[in-house]
Amino acid sequence: MRNLKLTVALATLLFSVVAQAHDYTLGSLSIDHPWARATAPGAPVGGGFMSINNAGDQPDRLIGAAADFATEVQIHESSMADGMMRMQHLPDGVVVPEGGKLVLRPGSYHLMFVGLQRRLVxxxxxxxxxxxxxxxxxxxxxxxxxPGEQGPHQDGDAMEMDHGDMSH
Ligand SMILES: [Cu+2]
Incomplete structure (x- = not known):
């Protein structure tokens, strides 16, 4: 009995370690470790990140995304301008270069979950x-x-205000 419990505990531990790094394959694309930052209660928006590799010889393009926990998922780019982090909505998406990769990460390209229907826990x-x-x-x-993972909303107020218009 004791051994069984230990085995289950070990299996659970192993599973969670393996689950930390997960990836997906779609044609010539591989999508590595998609993640999002936990959000505060009532937060209207959240950010999603991942690395997308393109092993093919043709460029592809991330053109959209959808999730049942958000009214809308937009593709954004954050950049520093005059010492302020700003975000831009990219309605046409982002290229995933052939033989290269597109990295969605805090402070750069990201998925923006607009109109969060529930907390990201x-x-x-x-x-x-x-x-x-x-x-x-x-x-x-x-x-x-x-929530402490470095993300696009580190500068807080200015960013929240930018999104105020979009979150209805
Ligand atoms: Cu954004």
């Missing part, structure tokens, strides 16, 4: 559907990581 997982121009669509699971 650390340790949980949420599904997001990605749409690529060439490769088509795929559902991936985001691991929800700590």
């Amino acid at each position: 650390e340790g949980e997982r949420e599904t997001v559907r990605l749409e690529f121009e060439r490769a088509g669509g795929i559902e991936v699971e985001l691991t929800i990581e700590g």
Whole structure:
């Protein structure tokens, strides 16, 4: 009995370690470790991140995304301008260069979950559907990581205000 419990505990531990690094393949694309930052109660927006490799010889393009926990999922780019972090909505999406990769990360390209329907809770997982121009669509699971992970909203107020208009 004791051994069985230990085995279950070990299996659970192993699973969670393996689950930390997860990836998906879609045609010539591989999508590595999709994640999102945990959000505060009542937060209207959240950010999603991942690395997308394109092993093919043609460029592809991330053209959209959708999730049942947000009214809308937009593709954004953050950049520093005059010492302020700003975000831009990219309605046409972002290129995933052939033989290269597109990295969505805090302070750069990211998925913006607009109109959050529920909190993103650390340790949980949420599904997001990605749409690529060439490769088509795929559902991936985001691991929800700590709110302290460096993200696009580190500068807080200015960013929240930028999104005030979009979150209705
Ligand atoms: Cu954004």
